[in-house]
Amino acid sequence: MLLLVPGDVLRPRRPDEHFAAEAEAARAVGAGVAVIDHDALTGGGSAEAAVARVPAGSDAVYRGWMLRASQYAALAAALAGRDVTLRTGAGAYRQAHELPGWYAAAVPHTPPTVWTAGDSAADFAAACASLGDGPAVLRDYTKSMKHYWHEAAYIPSVSDPDAAWKVASRFRELRDDEFTGGFVLRRFEPLTGAEARTWWIGGECRLITAHPDTPADLPPAGLDPGFLTPVITSLGLPFITADLARHSDGRWRLVEIGDGQVSDRPSSTPPADLISALAG
Template identity: 30%
Template sequence: MRLLYPCDPFNSKLPDEEYREEFDAAIASGLACSLFSLEDFQGGEFKPRPKFDEAEVVAYRGWMLDIDDYSRLSAAMIDAGAKPLVNAVEYQRCHHLPGWYQVCVEWTPETVFVDQDINFTIELAKLNWPAYFVKDYVKSLTTSRGSIAKNAEEVTELVALIKQYRGKIEGGICIRRFESLQPDTEERYFVLRGTPYGRDGTVPDLVRRIAAAVDSPFFSVDTVLSADGHLRLIELGDGQVSDRKLWPAENFARMLAQSGI
């Protein structure tokens, strides 16, 4: 099993600064690691260093990729003689909210999926929720404006801002029913080959149930406490492109090593 990290754009022998601590921890844990130039890959060239062993399983750990780019990376791994830990279908399943919503609907806010160009006044009249959380299939707005809307005009404003700051709408628009949540209670877990892991070694029952429900070899689970104290699922993500958040690099590398990755 091998981990594939993006290299520093100016020094192909070093991992990208964002992943350097994790790369070093992975090496210290005895994990095989390779580097590649993300810029060269986007230009049509893929040269992992060291090269992959024949039929070796490879997990990408790097910057978020859209579905087309990940499909190309997965194909490039195969062409280089490896087997991606996560195939393109599995990547989309956890990277796009509609891919996991139905199997997790009982644990997460009610959501509808719409095209960015619909009439939001008509759509919101069908829902009549007190407030709405707006994002595209992958991410919400991370500026100080936040992602909460109270009416169609504010939803339209948020969609325009997502497009402005992210450059595009990925997939479509998710309109989620607003729920009151306790601040500073968000926690990230990882599920690797069906086994859930927490940064401090503990895993709540909800995360175990999600791990059993979602068909993907490596994904992240974000939970938060509701205002009335119930644990809620806020987001799933592909584990390869999910940052560690509060996970120490050593704990993350230990999880990968213990799982046999």
């Protein structure tokens, strides 16, 4: 396995500090490590230049900052030109990274959800109407603004179009150029406690960790994510995360699926744990 990580901005031949420990753990188990130029990839530069330091002929896994699906596709194509194959292809990355790609498979275990294509007010109003009455949580295809909960995430009632659009407008303003796909409305469910992050490789849950936002809140010892195995298997994705939270009625609910390559590892999980799962 070749681990690809972003290079440090000031010392581009070295891994970015955020991923340096994972790079060290990869070397410790005999895996290769190469750095890519994240700024070249995302800032309008050349994808070929971004991968100039990657050796040819390898099976590669990316561990780095979030990429748009189009940027990831450019990365995959540039690597293919160097005879390097990402385990997660461009189509699989988009499917895991963007909610519409995985939602249908997860319907029994996740809140009812509707979305728009684009950011028009008319389409947003239609989405609100299709969800019905009651509260909802707003995001786009890849991200919420949950740290701006009352102004850009939580909608008290989707049947109040003016108030709902005020939240959506603030969300759109905050996401700015990072806004992806369209508005996503998820029916609000009462969840308790911290989220847990589960890591799935080849359809198997290989690691259960805290969520990176709450690294000290470790998952309960009895958490069994096996109820998600049929969902994950049906998706056929090579490396993903699934974030879980407990409903007030005691059930574990799926909050989100994400591509594992760009899912943050909580500080409470040793980097060797994740790298060993990937290299195994």
